[in-house]
Amino acid sequence: MGLAIPLQGPGGIFGPSCEAIAELCRRQTNQSGVLGRPIEFEVIDAGRRPDEVARDVRSLIDAGRIDALTGWHISSIREAVAPITQGRIPYVYTSLYEGGESRAGVFCAGETPADQIGPALAWLRDEMGLRRWHIVGSNYVWPVRSARAVSAYARALGLRVLSTSFSRFDTQDFGTILDTIEHGTRADGVLMFLVGQDAVRFNRAFARRGLDESLIRLTPLMEENMLLASGPDAIRDLYVAAGYFRSLPTGHSLDFVGDYAAAFGPEAPPLNNQGESCYEGITLLTSLFAAAQDTSLEAVLRVSEGMGYDGPRGAMELRSGHLKQTIYLAKADVTDFDVVASL
Structure with missing residues (x-):
């Protein structure tokens, strides 16, 4: 194989x-x-x-x-x-x-997003009242197409997508995207379509700005390596929708x-x-x-x-x-x- x-x-x-x-x-x-x-x-x-x-x-x-x-x-x-x-x-x-x-x-x-994102957004709306979202992702196939799917879920669920920002794969600086989140229309949460080290860098920068004090994060891709690399100070109110966790x-x-x-x-x-x-x-x-x-x-x-x-x-x-x-x-x-x- x-x-x-x-x-x-x-x-x-x-x-x-x-x-x-x-x-x-x-x-x-x-x-x-x-x-x-x-x-x-x-x-x-x-x-x-x-x-x-x-x-x-x-x-x-x-x-x-x-x-x-x-x-x-x-x-x-x-x-x-x-x-x-x-x-x-x-x-x-x-x-x-x-x-x-x-x-x-x-x-x-x-x-797939239909299994992960749609149901997770519905749960967070019903259980926590979250309705307004920013989307952040890397600029390649999975994040771009998944973000499009989220727009349809948002309409069906009565949610609002306030902004969608894409960065190049393997980016080092999320400053401009974080500016949009921090100074733009106030949201309830950030939906992340970032992979591996990109998500780690984003989580750290997000927490340094203090955005984790007011915004929940949701992602379909966050696992134990990324969790450890992000650090305990950068994972407040971070939710993950997936088919497997070590803790199942x-x-x-x-x-x-x-x-x-x-x-x-x-x-x-x-x-x-x-x-x-x-x-x-x-x-x-x-x-x-x-x-x-x-x-x-x-x-x-x-x-x-x-x-x-x-x-x-x-x-x-x-x-x-x-x-x-x-x-x-x-x-x-x-x-x-x-x-x-x-x-």
């Missing part, structure tokens, strides 16, 4: 967790193998430019070195890679994303935490959503191969609809190329997340 995960750039903060959790899944799966064969990974650095990642994926497929591709990476990488895998090998994209992917053979294991109190999740700790010990990279999504990607592929009794794309497509399994996120079911899953709303604590609702 090709394992495309970020080893540099803003998303590089997730890389060690993705590698460790994928290795746990590999060890567990290889106790019996898949169709009598062990899993091995070709790790692809998805923290580089999309064209560089796409070139490596094409080379690996042409050389017959991978039967499938999976891993957590941003949408611009998916847009570059999917045309290369299409018609050749199964590709499980594990990240949360903006929705709309429909290419045959591309299976999406992550959350379900039986499958608790078993997963125990297996990870037993395999790698207390010094392991934090167990997080992005790394766990790689576990889902590998599990989905192996389940598809087992059901098809073949690794070919044609055989996998014949058995994919309705494929289901239980994992750390709970019951998962593949419908129209997307894994259906429960989404949770959590509030950031010093080192973890307190789950407050199932959306």
Whole structure:
């Protein structure tokens, strides 16, 4: 399997967790193998430019070195890679994303705005009275398209989007955006579509301005590495909507935490959503191969609809190329997340 995960750039903060959790899944799966064969990974650095990642994926497929591709990476990488895998090998994209992917053979294991943002905005409106929002995001596919979707949710929910600001990916200075939030029309909250180190920098700058004293933040992408890197003084009233948190109190999740700790010990990279999504990607592929009794794309497509399994996120079911899953709303604590609702 090709394992495309970020080893540099803003998303590089997730890389060690993705590698460790994928290795746990590999060890567990290889106790019996898949169709009598062990899993091995070709790790692809998805923290580089999309064209560089796409070139490596094409080379690996042409050389017959991978039967499938999976891993957590941003949408611009998916847009570059999917045309290369299409018609050749199964590709499980594990990240949360903006929705709309429909290419045959591309299976999406992550959350979408319809599952995360709309229900979370409704919960915050009903439970906390939040109605006016600023949107902040990086200027690429996932944040831009997700922000468009939020406009539709806002109209349906009776909310107002006061401003929408995008910064370049891997930005160092959020001063202008924070000026807009601080001096513009007063909002109740800020909706963040920022990745990795970008979100860390934004959280720190947001708190330095004292904006966390009056504004709630909501994001679909904040995990344990980002929480620790932001620091305890920069996470006040920060809410996250996602399909997995290390703190989920379900039986499958608790078993997963125990297996990870037993395999790698207390010094392991934090167990997080992005790394766990790689576990889902590998599990989905192996389940598809087992059901098809073949690794070919044609055989996998014949058995994919309705494929289901239980994992750390709970019951998962593949419908129209997307894994259906429960989404949770959590509030950031010093080192973890307190789950407050199932959306």
